[in-house]
Amino acid sequence: MSAVADTHAQDHHHGPAKGISRWLLTTNHKDIGSMYLIFSFTMFLLGGAMAMVIRAELFQPGLQIVQPEFFNQMTTMHGLIMVFGAVMPAFVGLANWMLPLMIGAPDMALPRMNNWSFWLLPCAFLILVSTLFMEGGAPNFGWTFYAPLSTTYGPPSTTFFIFAVHIMGVSSIMGAINVIATILNMRAPGMTLMKMPLFVWTWLITAFLLIAVMPVLAGVVTMMLMDINFGTSFFDASGGGDPVLFQHVFWFFGHPEVYIMILPAFGAVSHIIPAFSRKPLFGYASMVYAVGAIALLSFVVWAHHMFTVGIPIVGQLFFMYATMLIAVPTGVKVFNWVATMFRGSLTFEAPMLFSVAFVILFTIGGFSGLMLAIAPADFQYHDTYFVVAHFHYVLVPGAIFGIFASAYFWLPKWTGHMYDETLAKTHFWLSFVGMNLAFFPMHFLGLAGMPRRIPDYALQFADFNMVSSVGAFMFGATQLLFLFIVVKCIRGGKEAPAKPWDGAEGLEWTVPSPAPYHTFATPPVVK
Amino acid sequence: MRVHAQRAGALLGGLMFPAWSMADWTLNMTPGVTGTSNDIFSLHMTILWICVVIGVVVFGVMFWSIFAHRKSQGAKPANFHENTLVEILWTIIPFAILVVMAIPATATLVDMYDTSESEVDIKVTGYQWKWQYEYINEDFGYFSNLSTPRDQIENRQAKGENYLLEVDNPLVIPVGKKVRFLLTANDVIHSWWVPDFGVKKDAIPGFINETWTRVDKPGIYRGQCTELCGKDHGFMPVVVEAVPEEEYNAWVAEKKEAAERERQLTQKDWTMAELMERGEKAYQTACAACHQPNGQGAPPAFPSLVGTQVVTEDMAAHIDIVVNGVSGSAMQAFGNQLSEVDLAAVITYERNAWGNNTGEMVTPKEIFDYKNQQ
């Protein structure tokens, strides 16, 4: 009997546990969400520091600061850390915090698994980062780790890299299962699928993408593991293997992966723009269908990363057409956001500033994507700085600005305080200018013929590289300001009401700010 | 005159401000010098302008809203949403634009894939970190290495005009003829790119890729490897010299003769000093990138050659490693890359340089016999 009484007592125990065990053992979605966000920001700074090394070396022609071996380790680790350590965990953090609040659920469906999937991440990244100190250095074959450079010719630390990727994959898959289970089972009564907030929709679809492609990533690194340690020849031509197979498998994961990094941002921005336009989202249904279409198409475009590999012309044409097609639903989303702003009543607090910049700059990235989709032209663009410009335009003002917008939008709900609006606007403008200064010139560099992933370059590329480095330093330094703003907001500030934004909609604004440790113990009813 | 003045200015500037004097602010893709590169350029400009027009419309509406519909201007929000006609239109119109765009893109692609009826065939092989060009029908070939001095890369010397885009032996092709390239690689994946030709194709171990070009304007065209291929990926440029046909034929004849002379050198009696001299040169071009000019290497990936058992004692193993490589590592099989003379010279050099003083020497004939036995 006493055991029963104990659990009962715990149910009514409303505050968090004390000390370190609160964080180690927590199953609370808000705690786990916070840990994901803190982890993600830490990785963002680490990956950013590596980017600073890269840009410092590229500030001038000639080798000044690092040797090519280390330069390659920096580009590789920067990419891996930003993709798997910064962007993906940030969205999982937002999902943890917001999904239960948005659908009126008391917590995630599988809280213990939730704890486990978070704590795997620091382990994975500890392993990954420790490779920097190993003999032979960290992985140096690019975040796309093409075989046989990463197998036969990889450094000894590659096996640790593979192990780290496996752990990250397990973590992502568990996170995705949790999201799906939560969304499909725990919505408040009356919240039909087509009444779900868009952030919930985009995360549901993202989670399915994750479950579909993370095992493929696990497969490809396992094949590498076998090639390196157990004498197989999946990717080794001299043993009858096929290096191109690697790229097919990798990009079958890789292209959906890039959408995994943007769809949740689409969702968040689809809340923020209506809120600060004081006007409903123009086309809810078409937004949902567009995300669905993007997700489906993302499985049949992977070889647009391989136009120069020498696939047969029929394949080349198929992948070109499919990639061009993906621009249509992407366009639908952009048109919807703009139509939502049109004839609204706009104000420009930090979340809105980041969201408007998101729409403009992501669209520019979409344009360069469309250009890259034209297969014959891609022969000139491929593996040049033009591609680097493209994916930084979709990822920095796309994924990262989406995350900043979400953070400012929901910080009052998380902390119970308003953040410092002036500082936040400063953060925005410095980021905006720095980011464009860093990445816009890369379009020109690529078109003028500068290959990517080189530590030194010919003299005609000097000017734009210098501009780009200056922009990158500016963008990088500015992010410390964000840390300051968030810490300041956690420690104090103007009290936030339950609904700090007059145009915002959704269940998360019906609970007080800061959101209590346990919310929606009894589900709300959605009409 | 102008040109000379510019050159002098550039040289002076180059000594003082290496970064700025040669730099320029090129914004756009080159139209290049071939039919393909021109086709690509016009596709590029078309799609660029399409994007610009769409951008002007979309951002125009957006900036108008930002400007006119702000709360501080007293804007009252409208409440409209969902409009089937608008939504169908903004799906159909982009789709139609894409279909229009796909037509010329398809035509260009078909043309780029047509490697038939070539007049010259050249096999291009990527190595870490150099290119090998073999004139298949003419029975000769050679390597093309970066020729920018290390001192320029490490900022001890002013950087030259073609910094990092210059090689010892450029690829030579005749103008006005369809040249077919057969691409493969010896170790990792590389990619062979000449922007002015609109030609980029991956060189993949175990595969032979095909591409082609026809250049009408004589000149020197420069490009780079565009697939990350390890440490010196940024240091393996592509340089192509397109020359008039007579000049090309004369060059081929000379090359064939030189190849023949090289074969005869194998039979000559070599002295230690001759081998050491030649060996040092061969070492610097073929081996120093990994094992370093001082033989110290960069362990564990690239082992040191100073005082090790193989290099100072086990001669048979030494020859075997250099000729056949070490499979599963970055050590290539140099047997097919270097002539017998160079192999003998380089082995001799390694056994006697950097204090290895074994006093032992390997002759080209011995290498020749060794290879024949295999």
Ligand code: HEM
């Ligand atoms: C209109 C939509 C888009 C189209 C048509 C498109 C098209 C392409 C193409 C054709 C490439 C290959 C270029 C090359 O390597 O030559 C590429 C690269 C890339 N794209 Fe996109 N893209 C789009 C949107 C996105 C989005 C939304 C993201 C991520 C948020 C993204 C991330 C990337 C990344 C990371 C790469 C480079 C991967 C690498 O090689 O390292 N793209 N894109």
Ligand SMILES: [Cu+2]
């Ligand atoms: Cu893609």
